[in-house]
Amino acid sequence: MSNTIIGHTLVIDGEIVGDESLTILGTVKGKIELNNTLLVDKEGKVEADMIVNKITINGSVTGNIHAHEKVEIQEAGQMVGDIKSPRIFIADGAVFKGQIDMDVD
Amino acid sequence: MNNITVIGPSIFIKGNIEGNEDLSVQGRIEGNISLSNTLYLEESGIVKADVSVKNAVVSGILVGNLEAADSIEITEIGIVVGDLYAPRIVIRDGAKFRGSINMSVYDKFDGETKKIEQPKSKFPTTTTKTPTTTSIIPTTSTTYGRKPVTTPTTPTTPSKTTIPDKKTTFPSKPIEKKVEPLTKTDTVKTSTSFSSSTNNSSTTHQNSSKTSSPAINSKIEQSEADKINRAIKETIGKYSQEGELDDKKKESNPEQKSE
Numbered sequence: 368m369s370n371t372i373i374g375h376t377l378v379i380d381g382e383i384v385g386d387e388s389l390t391i392l393g394t395v396k397g398k399i400e401l402n403n404t405l406l407v408d409k410e411g412k413v414e415a416d417m418i419v420n421k422i423t424i425n426g427s428v429t430g431n432i433h434a435h436e437k438v439e440i441q442e443a444g445q446m447v448g449d450i451k452s453p454r455i456f457i458a459d460g461a462v463f464k465g466q467i468d469m470d471v472d
Numbered sequence: 473m474n475n476i477t478v479i480g481p482s483i484f485i486k487g488n489i490e491g492n493e494d495l496s497v498q499g500r501i502e503g504n505i506s507l508s509n510t511l512y513l514e515e516s517g518i519v520k521a522d523v524s525v526k527n528a529v530v531s532g533i534l535v536g537n538l539e540a541a542d543s544i545e546i547t548e549i550g551i552v553v554g555d556l557y558a559p560r561i562v563i564r565d566g567a568k569f570r571g572s573i574n575m576s577v578y579d580k581f582d583g584e585t586k587k588i589e590q591p592k593s594k595f596p597t598t599t600t601k602t603p604t605t606t607s608i609i610p611t612t613s614t615t616y617g618r619k620p621v622t623t624p625t626t627p628t629t630p631s632k633t634t635i636p637d638k639k640t641t642f643p644s645k646p647i648e649k650k651v652e653p654l655t656k657t658d659t660v661k662t663s664t665s666f667s668s669s670t671n672n673s674s675t676t677h678q679n680s681s682k683t684s685s686p687a688i689n690s691k692i693e694q695s696e697a698d699k700i701n702r703a704i705k706e707t708i709g710k711y712s713q714e715g716e717l718d719d720k721k722k723e724s725n726p727e728q729k730s731e
Contacts, residue, residue, distance in 0.1 A: 371480035372477055373477055374477035377477050379489050380487045381503055383486075387481075397487055
């Protein structure tokens with residue numbers, strides 16, 4: 368399965384829906400719905416509400432996340448918004464502002 | 473610029489995409505795409521958008537207008553419905569295309585300036601383009617007054633130019649334009665007309681005599697063009713129906729989830 372990569376210089380304004388893993392190096396605004404892993408890489412910037420299986424944040428995210436499996440905010444990650452996920456990992460150095468709800472199915 | 477962005481086969485993007493790198497689309501995109509690099513629309517890719525790029529290689533399905541600063545290539549398996557703007561356009565044998573083609577890039581500006589007023593007076597004033605282009609533009613504009621639907625600069629020509637338009641049926645027009653550059657006799661004649669005739673009266677006389685040969689060509693190719701058009705209509709119809717169904721599924725699902 369080929370990964371979808373949204374490159375550094377790319378700006379997407381709208382809705383992304385899919386079933387495969389997605390790596391964001393650029394900028395995405397809008398809405399993301401993914402039945403797979405979402406990786407926001409170091410220079411990646413996301414301003415969107417997300418429904419994903421798993422998300423790893425190394426870049427900057429603004430918006431609410433609903434993850435079915437896990438949310439990871441890595442050291443370089445910055446996140447503003449609410450998280451709804453059964454498992455959450457926030458690394459030392461990560462920046463987070465928002466509510467967390469782990470009380471999900 | 474080594475990066476290449478890949479939109480995978482299961483991904484559906486609805487919205488605008490902008491960027492300065494190559495983009496390979498294997499999934500679906502609806503919206504506008506504007507890139508300062510190359511768009512590769514792969515075999516599984518479906519794009520329903522107005523596209524503005526530097527280069528475009530279409531192996532998938534594109535519905536919408538495509539504007540390239542450099543070149544457009546529709547490969548053997550590519551399907552395009554829409555208008556093409558590019559200085560260089562390749563349509564490979566087997567490709568399916570419906571729409572118009574404009575290879576003289578300045579005609580796009582021509583169209584814009586027409587809206588404002590006279591194109592001839594406007595062109596020297598637009599200093600953004602190199603001076604060589606200004607000498608080319610008047611000739612290209614006269615050729616455009618001869619063939620397509622748009623009304624040309626001079627008031628005398630439209631009455632004559634409408635006659636060949638009436639002969640040809642509507643759907644064959646874009647294909648006729650596409651075929652035009654391939655017929656060598658046609659291009660030779662037009663080139664001679666540029667050099668010999670600067671007066672409007674002389675061009676109209678030549679036009680009336682010239683239209684006989686393209687008319688015959690168009691009649692022969694019309695049947696083929698109709699076949700292609702029908703094939704494209706069928707394929708596009710299938711895809712659009714599928715797409716609508718997909719849309720409905722995808723739209724209905726999130727609502728259920730959110731509720």
